[in-house]
Amino acid sequence: MIEDLHDPRLTAIGLLMEVHAGLSSRFAAQFEEHGLSTVEFEVLMRLARSPEHQLRMTDLAAQISLSTSGVTRVVDRMERDGLLRRQACPSDRRSAYAVVTEAGMARLAETLPGHLQLIQDWFVGQLDPETLEHLLRALRTIRDAVHPCATAGSDRTTTDDC
Amino acid sequence: MIEDLHDPRLTAIGLLMEVHAGLSSRFAAQFEEHGLSTVEFEVLMRLARSPEHQLRMTDLAAQISLSTSGVTRVVDRMERDGLLRRQACPSDRRSAYAVVTEAGMARLAETLPGHLQLIQDWFVGQLDPETLEHLLRALRTIRDAVHPCATAGSDRTTTDDC
DNA sequence: CCGGGAATATTGCAGAGTCTATAGTTGCTC
DNA sequence: GAGCAACTATAGACTCTGCAATATTCCCGG
Incomplete structure (x- = not known):
């Protein structure tokens, strides 16, 4: 058991975790400079890459690996901030689209170069x-x-349609 | 701007994020089988690797990248569950140690092989x-x-003392 | 047509984390 | 020694998230 505590596999996975944590925190700091959280940036990216800059709530949830209630709330916040708006789906009244506004695209364009x-x-x-x-x-x-x-x-190499 | 949305650097970082997310969720599921959350496992690991199986709250916070209040709370939970106990530091009455109990070591020993x-x-x-x-x-x-x-x-390759 | 099961979004609630303020302790400086 | 700044842990307020329950809508077999 004691020897397991220093198993090389733990070192390997620890390396991956450290890299992830380090990068994530730097990214988050830069997003914050532009008034975005990490998930908000993610939402903007996914929507901007989609046809018409829109996606159904459920599909958005799947892409950013958040529960559907999580998506409801993040879209609430972003709609309040004017980055997104909800649009009813004409063919299915259960569904709602989240659509990026002009302000949302502008915010993304402002944030993306620094992120890259x-x-x-x-x-x-x-x-x-x-x-x-x-x-x-x-x-x-x-x-x-x-x-x-x-x-x-x-x-x-893209996973948009996953 | 549109071309930035498909910049290869985004693909690269996306790959890293997907790998991290996939592994993390599998790990979390296995931890849960043993009644642990990811941070709780992390706490157990860090303490078990430290001399005397103990660490000051502040040092623990630094190692698992959590705020000190976050550590207060996770230690509260684990103390309630009998995995840890707090111990006063004799030389500095401000500090408190978190010490792994026998039950905590047993829980770790039970979880670690599956994790590896x-x-x-x-x-x-x-x-x-x-x-x-x-x-x-x-x-x-x-x-x-x-x-x-x-x-x-x-x-x-170890970062314990960081 | 229509009744039941699946799908969709939202809301209440509880859990976990951060930030800020606070209280106790230490150690340095005069 | 007294005063003061730094350090340590904790408690309160708030945010974000998931799960379970709910209401609405769609679809399919009778």
Whole structure:
């Protein structure tokens, strides 16, 4: 048992966790400079990448891995701040769309360059291109295994439609 | 701006986030089978690895990246459940130690093998040894850059004393 | 047509975390 | 020694999240 406490596997996973925590906190700080939380940025990104800049509440929940009630509330907040608006779905009156407003797109455009720069500075830019390619390939392998809806042999690198 | 939405850097960081989320949720599920939350497991691990199986509240907070009030509360819960107990520090009456009880060590011993197995199954076991070594080296590079208290040239793989 | 089961969003409630204020303790400086 | 700043743990107020319950809507088999 004592020896398990220093098992190399724990070191390995600890490394991943530290990297994640470090990057996440830097990202969060930059989002906050623009008045956004991490999930709010995530919501903006997902919607902006979707056709018409809109998504059904349920689909949004699936993409940002939040419960549907969580989505109801984050959309509440963002609607209050004018970044989003709700729109009734004409074909199904149960569903509601969340749509990015002009102000929301502007906020995203204002935040995104700094975010990309942070990724550059603290993640991809830390490694030479070949090492980075190896890293991404390894991560892709693990992602495909661990991700609930990974389609095994596929080469896709986007997961929007998951 | 539109092209930024599909910047390869976003894909790269998304990969990392997905891997982290997938692993974390599997770990959490296994912890829950043993009646622990993720932070509770983390607390048990950190304490068990420390001399005398104890740590000052502040130091514990630093290690598991939680606020000191957060630590107060998680220790409250675990003390209530008999996994920990508080002990006054003889040399400094402001400080309090959190000490793992026998029950706490037993709970950890019961949980740890399954946790190691999960790391094996979904993380390190997904890659051949050489690829894994590359991955860990790359992660170490990034960790050393991103981690607030990384000592640049060091080769250490444990961060207990951070 | 219509009645029941599935899907969708919302709300009440409880749990867990942060931030701020507070009280007790320590140690340094004059 | 007395005063004062720094440190330590905790308590209160607030935020965010998930789960369970609810109301509405859709769809399908009779």
